[in-house]
Amino acid sequence: MGKKFDFIISGGGLVGCILASELSKLNFKCCIIEKNKFELSRKSNNINPLSLNYRSRIILEKLKLWNLLKSECNPISELTLKHFNNLSRVKFQSNDVNLRNLGYIFDRNFFQNTLRKNILDNKKITILDNTAVKDITHNKTNNNITLSQNDQRVSSKYVIVCDTSESSLVKFVCNDVEKINYNQTSLIISAEGTFTASSAVQHFTKYGVLALLPHSSKTASLVMTIKDEFLSEFIIDDSLNDQNIVRLFKNYSEKLSLKSLVGQYSMQTSRAKSLLRNNVILFGNSSHLIHTIGAQGYNLALRNVEAFIEYFSEKQIEDNNSLNKLVNKIDQDRHDVFDNIDFALSMFLNDSPISKLLSKSIITSLKLYPGLKNKFLKKIIGLEKYPYLSAETI
Template identity: 25%
Template structure:
């Protein structure tokens, strides 16, 4: 039964960003309500590689991904569309863990500290310094603040008239788990004509394969298996993978209309975190860490404001927008540039040739899409 008392904060969306923000705020004695449409655990379309940059924050939340079996990852392999490989060490390193396990780990930590409602939010209004949140189940909840953590693309984005929703996106993403002999310390990125596919091991020793492709190229085939055989398998690494790997899922998970358009960190006084604030191109392999980092930025800023008793809503919105841009705009810009290079045959060929001659430039590029060194 829902607690009808007005909340300090409502978090809409229980992915990595929503869960970590809620956990940090609840640990600091704020009345938090998290609303998530799906019960835990569940699989999500995601690369399932996480940069070590967020380990200190997770430690402060008393969350240990390695207790759930996360695999330590220190190496990166990338191939061009012909399958020519390039291998480097990752500057920070990271870990591999499924969203099935990671989200559930965070949920288990949060459920005794905050109210959690499994429902879909249909409407959010703000009037006289108070939010009203209406769910599909006809719950009406009130709060002083709302955090938007509802992912890449949501009906709420339409309700809020967010600009990026007016533009169609040419991308779709496909993800599945496989049994396959793959090094547990490596994350790989294999390119093909109309996209790229990431491979890494998760806590259960299966390989997560997640790829992004243009809808235009997929539409020619209209079938995932055929598309993989005709397009992805032109890369010898992916050809061998899909021939030898044993699928774990009955069928792959898919999402369409994956948008990389610019978004605002604050909309209608709602603080956006995770993919709701901005989505980095998956080839950067850092979406999960960025989601958690954005939750850290907002929650720590929020806690600091209230600790010092100097709350001003407009000032808080401006401060968060500035901090979000300072942390992420450069990464997103680099991601868009790398995407353009890899999707252009000539530019990609030149880029790979340069990287093979001077392999040290690859870690430098990786650093531009990742945060500072974990301590």
């Protein structure tokens, strides 16, 4: 049978670490299965950005993790959305909604290292690394897992899958996974220059979606999600075309220079059609890979974690129907995000005359009507219909 746990978590990344940490606070015995070595990453000169909105900060404060993380982030109080030309732009500021900041830019490696250190110091959590799930069987009370390393066995009532969409556990839960190929490639570039440290930019162009995420007044990440038909204009054989890239961002920084290519990802995404089978639950990247637009991925995951922890802290775990309700709630949040992404891409990245006219009218309406603009802003930062005024305000 092997060792028994309350929860087995497949994947020791950003989502798995927070889930294990919070479940252990509820006195559940947790086991993390990680296919790689579960260790702290070496400090890098190049930042891999992680964007969190204000709602995510509230969640991290609620989970008592914010104080561990806040020292190494760059607060963003201004966001500019631009569509093709200078006339089609709208600027959002935190004081529009009575907040100090709209969101925060982290170094992903720092964020994960902080969470992992928290796990390594936690005696209630067992880590099984350099191994993967080889097989899973289910009986009336448990899921029994056989690992690839020495056929080691572990079991638990609940298994949370938060590794990748290619995991064997994803196939166990859901055979129907929608694949979406956007025919785009995301480039993450480390840059230096003179930046407004508190101001982020998202610019929709004929080439794709551009984002400038400042880390300080001197450093920033450029995130370019480029249509594949234009990719050769910006990168050839892993070499960046500095001139063309700097030209696109020249209005947002003086003396802009590119340091290095931090990451390159094909925008081939996935959406699992179901999330639950025999108390095996898909979470994070295992349940979906979504487009980079709006940096929704980890913000969505944190909202799902919040709902999950609230559910198990309220001791509803013997009610199987209520578990289905929880998963339905998480799934509804996912589909709201999917709908927003699909709308934004079809509207703002479509260079047809009708789409350009409609998107321009949307931006004009946001500029003319403060109430509509603020409602849109609250949606971006995760505070629509959320009592955020009980949190930190000006």
